[in-house]
Amino acid sequence: MAEQEYDLIVVGSGAGALLGAIRAQEQGLKTLLVEKASLFGGTSALSGGGIWIPVNYDQARAGIKDDLETAFGYMKRCVRGMATDDRVLAYVETANKMAEYLRQIGIPYRAMTKYADYYPHIEGAKPGGRTMDPVDFNAAKLGLKALETMRSGSTGSMLFGKMSINAFEAHSMLSRELKSRFTIVGIMLKYFLDYPWRNKTKRDRRMAGGQALIAGLLAAANKAGVEMWCNTPLKELVQDASGRVTGVIVEINGQSAQINAKRGVMLAAGGFERNQEMRDQYLNKPTRAEWTATPVDGNTGDAHRAGQAVGAQLHLMDWSWGVPTMDVPKEPAFRGIFVERSLPGCMVVNAKGQRFLNESGPYPEFQQAMLAEHAQGNGGVPAWIVFDAGFRAQNPMGPLMPGSAVPDSKLRRSWLNNVYWKGETLEDLAAQIGVDAAGLKDSARKMTEYAQSGKDLDFDRGGNVFDRYYGDPRLKNPNLGPIEKGPFYAMRLWPGEIGTKGGLLTDREARVLDTGGKVVEGLYCVGNNSASVMGPAYAGAGSTLGPAMTFAFRAVADMKGQP
């Protein structure tokens, strides 16, 4: 059994893990990062890369006013007592320092001035500016060899499955801004003309979103000299007689090895979304591992259990970062439907053909509404997203590109009655998908009326600034459109998630607490491995990555005895 010693051992290689490792190494702590998978980056590499940073450095440029008290008040109200004020305050006070640090190590972000906080009705919410998106990253700065060690982005989030598109460009396209046509042409030209790069790799040189974040972090980790081992799963934590965590047992080539950590171990091994047994034990039912949008097979809660074995307290285990998902054959995970559900001219119904939610609302609440509807016996799992020929022609939906670009005749044949269902009339469609026809017709009639009046009398869709972010601003209500012209389409939605959010309970320095509320010395935890500082909520886009990196930043400060 090999035995080695470092100051800090970081477990996992998502955004929080990498940021913690870089910061620690730069602060003089000899750091080792161990990753279970054969590639670095975790779900973070496939994410949008957005971070929710109140009072951030880029708000002034955009003329946005924000302050710590307002941000703290908003987040505290979102959290509903499920994370302590102490932790919430620590987050609000440190998030921008962490973002500044990201910029310093070569990963600048821009404030998304039009992307509202998720709960505009809660006091202290801002109509934009707290969510930040990473500036595009040139993969050449990471280098081809290191690029090969990094998890690639999901094709579903790329233009034509190949070209990176950042959040600003995606929003411009979906809002039908004229300039977006030039943007798309520009992206395609840059991609196709970049022969020197494309001769070397299929991956786009221009990285956006989570790819930009993780490539930037990997480049910084290499520069700082962090030692990183893939194919090295954590098995157990090692404690001394006093209960202090002093190292880890990992598996290397089938052999156990103990590695000691003088200052601490930071668990950042993601959620347990891929572990069906843990889902059955903790999450609301029904719940299936295959519904998750997280394609990282290794996120099986190993470090939750390792933490529990040394006495850690678990918290928020029945919560996840919910999102409706869709099964797209050949994709590594179900696809999260973040945006399209908000566009005008579609509606979501239960087995009775009735709407039961605001389709444009925040996605975690969407998933919760599906489960609640199911629990009431109305058939909310699966739910169906239904639209007509007019919507189909103009808009994307999951893997279906707008019909004007890719008509039904060009879609894969195997997708019919598998990915999408199609009926000449609503009755026909209802019979195919097993939904009540009278209910479906009634819901479509009401939606068409609401589109004309601009007011959704049932769920107030489009009634706030968050809903309207993804919509058609030319309409009376950007989120409402008629459903009246055949053929009609339906696609199936599942209550998936982009990660679980329950885990090891920590204090304001990301130190793990035991079941008696005492600190487990030497053990830190961040990201989806830990119980989220957001409690049951999703304060704004970037509510998972922002805290993961911010608490990793704080953990290192704690190890170094910094305030």
Ligand code: FAD
């Ligand atoms: P991960 O990034 O999943 O990393 C965990 C790592 O730990 C993995 O690499 C895993 O292999 C490794 N691991 C597991 N077990 C072990 C073990 N025993 N030993 C060693 N290593 C182990 N969130 C946002 O805030 N903003 C966004 O814009 C955003 N967009 C998203 C878009 C999509 C499509 C998806 C799917 C998610 C998105 N999310 C977003 C959610 C976000 O990606 C995750 O919540 C976040 O990446 C979790 O980070 P993490 O470090 O906790 O876990």
